[in-house]
Amino acid sequence: MKFNDIPYERVDMEEVRKSFNELIKEQSAAKSGEEQFEIHKKAYRLIDKVLTQMVLCEIRHSGNTTDEFYEKENDYYDEKKPEYEELRLKYYKVLLESPYRSFMEEKIGKVAFKNIELKLRSLDEKLIPLMQEENNLISTYHKLIAGAKINFNGEELNISLLRKYLTDSDRNVRKEAWSKLSAFFTESSRELDDIYDKMVKNRTAQAKLMGYENYVELGYCRMNRNSYDKDMVKNFRDQVKKVLVPLATKVHELRREALGLDSLKFYDNEMYFNNGNPAPIGTPEEILMWGKEMYSDLSPETKEFFEFMYENELFDVMGRKNKQAGGYMTFLPDYKAPFIFANFNGTSSDVDVITHECGHAFQGYVARNYEIEEHMDITMETAEIHSMSMEFFTDRYMEKFxxxxxxxxxxxxxxxxxxxxxxxxxxxxxxHIVYENPDMTPDERKDAWMKLESEYRPHMDYADDSFFSKGGFWQRQLHIYAAPFYYIDYCLAQTCALQYRIKMDKDYKKAWESYLELCKLSAKEFYEPMLNKVGLDSPFQDGCMKNIVEELTKTYFNK
Structure with a gap:
């Protein structure tokens, strides 16, 4: 079914409550593990029905944040989602405490039960008012960013549409574009500080109600960190500081030389070539068509996937005013259909959508018919491997674009x-710094950011910009507001994707087979054993980053 033909109907939460209560009653009366699983399949159908309508609302609201109907529907789910999550958790708690747990654990997997335990540690009925407030704050942030009106070059642009000027080949043009962006954030800074301050205090209050010292542990539970902790993450970050930052600094120095500049300024940070960064040569429609040709050639599995996406119009990728910034892949369970949302803007990021977001969507398509739906419930550090690695596997087709x-x-x-x-x-x-010190002032947060800049990006020079030089750059990063502790997942995944880059240079076919196996494993295994199964080193393993840097230096930076 084409996306625009999919009907939307508001989820009646009272009916959902009755259905969950009935399922809980049935599960409590079950006489065997086999009977429990049959009842559990009914739960799948209920959950899929609810999520399909919620996702439809999310997509259509994202596409136009000023649409009054879907804005009201979005407000409704901001209020009702915590209630839904609490009902779902009550149902799963019955499975956790069941006398037939061992059967169900064997059936749906140990990973699924670990995730249930994490949900129990991260949600309680007493949190619902705070979670509703948090959802509202996130929506307020998205609407503020989506509603940016930046006058540039005779046009009124939002942030997504301004991007082509932020990376313009003319240094004066991009300097002026960054100045306009800085002016927007300067004007909005007090509101952005206020939103974030309320978010930090809200999330801290949730953590305290659950008995945690601060939000860090609660945040890890909510990100389903089912097999690693903050100490392992810190060890990874320390490896990055020690062995990757020097290579990154070398990359920036090579960029400076290539651009013929005495020094790099922040408005040069994304520029690689004097004649401008490569931009797609086709129209958005041609990019989609070339994507279809590319995936038809890559493998039988990707051919089937992209034809399904293309024929059912499961893309909303054109940039528009009042459209939410950024991009994402989501999934419509009742239709077993991935969906890709993005903002084409005439830069190379348009092609990245066809590689990165399609990597997510391809994995969702591969796993869409799994009987055990928990096996599709992948954690983000795994999901981002699928997307970031697909970017490398499709490198060989870039002449098309x-x-x-x-x-x-x-x-x-x-x-x-x-x-x-x-x-x-x-x-x-x-x-980590912010949530371990929730009483920091906005200025103290910005000072903390600038200190980290000196450690991770020593090349970064904000010149005399009145906003970015004062530590405000992080306010551009929507994940910090909307998805706390998500961003490290990209780093862990990129570490794995770089391993695939190295592997495919040696044996492309073997590397692709490993990647396809990873997609099919989905959420059946815990993170590190899964990586081991497909021949990847864990980013947490001492020496992993050092090995990657040595291989990349030998192949690409030793000439």
Whole structure:
């Protein structure tokens, strides 16, 4: 079914409550594990029905944050989602305490039961008012960012549409574009500080109600960190500081030389070539068509996947005013359909949508018919491997999108992947600092950010910009507001994706087979055993980052 033909109907939470209560009653009366699983399949159908309508609302509200109907529906779910999560948890608690737990654990997996335990540690009925307030704050942030009206070059642009000027080949143009962006954030800074301050205090209050010292542990539970902790994450970040930051600094120095500049300023930070970064040569419609051709050639599995997406119009990728910033892949369970949301803006990031978000969507498509739906419930550090690795597996097709600048794109993509990891780790460490010190003032948070800049991005020069030079850059990062502790998942995944880059240079076919196996494993295994199964080193393993840096230096930076 084409996406626009999918009907939307508001979820009646009272009916959902009755259905869950009935399922709880049935599960409590079950006489065997087999009977419990049959009842559990009914729960799948209920959960899928609810999530499908919630996701439909999310997509349509994201597409136009000023649409009054879906804005009201979004407000409704901001209020009702915590109630739904609490009902769902009550149901899962019956499974956790069942006399037939061993059967069910064997059936749906130990990972699923560990995730249930984490949910029990992260949710309680007493949190619902605070969670409703948190949802409202996130929606307020999204609406503020989506509603940006930046006058530039005779156009009124939002942040997504301004991006092409932020990376313009003319240094004066991009400097002016960054100045306009800085002016928007300066004007909005007090409101952004206020929103974030309320978020930090809200999340801290939730953590205290659950008996935690601060939000860090609660945040880890909510991110389903089912097999690693903050000490392991810190060890990873320390490896990055020690061995990857020097390589990233070398990449920036090579960029400076290539651009012929005496020094790099913050408005040069995403520039790689004097004649401008490579941009797609086709229209948005052509990019989608070339994506179809690319995936048809890559493998039989990707061919089937992209044809399904294309024929059912499961993309909303055109940039528009009042459209939510950023991009994501989501899933419509009743239709077993992935969906991709993005903002094409005429830069190379348009092609990244066809690789990165399609990596997510491909994995969702591969696993869409699993009988055990918990096996589709992947954690983010795994999900991002699928997307970031697909970016590398499709590198060989870039002539379709960039013509004679395909090699420039490949070079930029690899370098960007390297320099991203220190930035992502900085975002993560910043959040640990903030939530471990929830009474910090807005100025103290900005000072903390600037200190981290010196450790992770020593090359970064904000010149005399009145906003960014005062530590405000993090306010551009929506994950810090909307998805605390998510960002390190990108770094862990990029570490794995770089391993695939190294592997495919040696044996592309074997690397693809490993990747396909990873997609099929989905959430059947815990993180590190799963990586081991497909021949990847864990990012937490001492020496993992050192080995990657040595291989990349030998192949790409030793000439």
């Amino acid at each position: 960039f013509g004679d600048r395909a090699e420039d794109y490949r070079k930029m993509h690899l370098n960007d992947s390297i320099v991203f990891i220190p930035y992502g780790c900085m975002v993560d460490e910043f959040q």
